[in-house]
Amino acid sequence: MTSLDDLPIRDDLRGLSPYGAPQLDVPVRLNTNENSYPVPEPVVEAIGKALAAELRELNRYPDRDAVALRADLAEYLGHGLTVAQVWAANGSNEIQQQLLQAFGGPGRSALGFVPAYSMHPLLALGTGTRWVPAERGVDFGLTVEEAVAQVREHQPDVVFLCSPNNPTGTALDPAVIAAVLDAAPGMVVVDEAYAEFARPGTVSALAVLPGHPRLVVSRTMSKAFGFAGGRLGYLAADPAVVQAVQLVRLPYHLSSLTQAAARAAVTHRDALLGTVSAIMAQRDRIVATLRERGLRVADSDANFVLFQVGGDQTVIWKALLAQGVLVRDVGLPGWLRVTAGTAAETDAFLTAMETVTWEREE
Template identity: 60%
Template sequence: MSGIEDLLREDLRGKTPYGAPQLDVPVQLNTNENAFAIPEDVAAVVAEFVGRELRGLNRYPDRDAVALREDLAAYLGHGLTADHVWAANGSNEILQQLLQAFGGPGRTVLGFMPSYSMHPLLARGTATAFVDAGREDDYTLGPDFVRAAITEHDPDLVFLVSPNNPTGTALDREVVEAAYGAARGLVVIDEAYAEFARDPGSTALGLLEGRRRLVVTRTLSKAFAFAGARVGYLAADPELVEKLLLVRLPYHLSSITQAAARGALACAARLQSEVDELKHQRDRIVKNMRAKGLPVADSDANFVLVGGLRDAAAVWRAILDEGVLIRDVGLPGRLRITAGSEEETAALLDAFDTVLERRPALFDLQEQAK
């Protein structure tokens, strides 16, 4: 009799599931979560929205989440309506649905790694071939590089991330325009961290009009401190949104999820102050690391990528020993750090000072940030 492994799809055999280290330490700055809990006044509003739904839980939710989509469109602006917006259980499900509808066996999605590590996993899960075009030597992407990669591989979908994870850098408008001009299929701009950008105008939302194959994906997990609620969404041409209904599960967003998200959106202005504080702490980390002689790029996300490490794994462990958990994303000489509260940032910087003093050989302080 065959074992379970033998019954599994061949392309999934021997693979391991996605996961980030979850360790019980005082300061956790490894998964790009919002460092701040939902404020009490916001929690009260969310609870009020949810409370209205409780007695009706014997009925299925609005399968098309129309009220939520209206609120999301109002939040995004740019002349968007509910017909331009689709919502799901986190932006991962949004991306999965895009691959289910427009990818699949015999089709290809092009990515530019290092980038969001779930992209190739979502492609594998939908039997879509994932092609990695890489990045330029400094991990940036220019319009010529992107255009050449698309021309070479002729993908059915293109995934671009802005701000990019793990580098934190945002894409220039010209890169998105070049990708759209070169591609015959969908061009998906993953903007999970868009609210943290130094230039709010860097979003691709302003490019949607007239570009029917362009998609912008977002999430409430980061700027809205709503990671536990699992709410993601996209903005695109209404016809494209309509096609996603072919692959969505019936009643995929619960009444509770929809209500909670609407409550959070009602408090968007209130939550912006938390975003501003995280941006301040992010820039504080950048400035401090550069002062130590460690290179770090300007970040448009709620995290930074620090370089100048001779042994990234050893530095990660040494920082962990000081009670601070950051992320080893597998890039030589680099570690990713999520921006935290003022106190968490202080603990992080103290941890780096301690490790630098005790084990200077782990660092290459001659390499200066640009």
């Protein structure tokens, strides 16, 4: 039987494993930052009707530029954005891949401040873009001075900033984004996948877009909208950026079914986003409870919490799994990440953690 090593794949892909968190059948799944709440029945019906309306014309290609969907997304984002400033694709991963295809590539580099979203270096690899892992400071923070110094040192063609950051959960100080924009010679991509969960007073990079043609803000419907299975991500930027990614996008990349379902979801956003406050409450409960138990916990503006367990995090991960609770080992020694889910899921996680902590102390 032929193995992967027998194929003439690129040398820089040899020895790698596909990206992905474990998909295990356990009672409590809190490892992939999904929205734990099912889609409300009225929204299910609305999406079903929208899909049914498209079925008879599946013999035709979809709207290549998804204009109606982009108009809906622009209206949702506000900030005076127009359809010309918004682009949509199959998840924010494809958005960021298209950005690297347009502004990165062979002979160019992309920089990110790690730990951050682990797909960014993989997207760089897939597009032939050299990846530069810049460093964060104490407690995974990032100051203006630290960010600017590393951007000036490496002169990257693309800078990735996550706000809120994944896996730490903390939003960036707007001053950091402004300083990186001033220092970076190329594009600055602010990944705001978890923006809807940010604590009050958190400023979105969308507010900085006017007058900054090299700034891109990427979003997703996977998290707050509970639309992970629908695979819809989007960006907001200068119209010239949208024109640039259209040069590299695949023809008809968004199916007519995806566009219809996403439009129905955006139309019913009040119902879908109605779970955000409940999720934020569980997030804050996790942070407070783990800190009361003496654990170090990162501040979170997302729908997840990064917490320190001490020692080998894989031991704790397995102990939690044995109790039916699946969390995420993000590869940070001594740390684990848990998604904030329903109140019942939080109960299960905190109970399991109490048992695991007690066993560890014994």
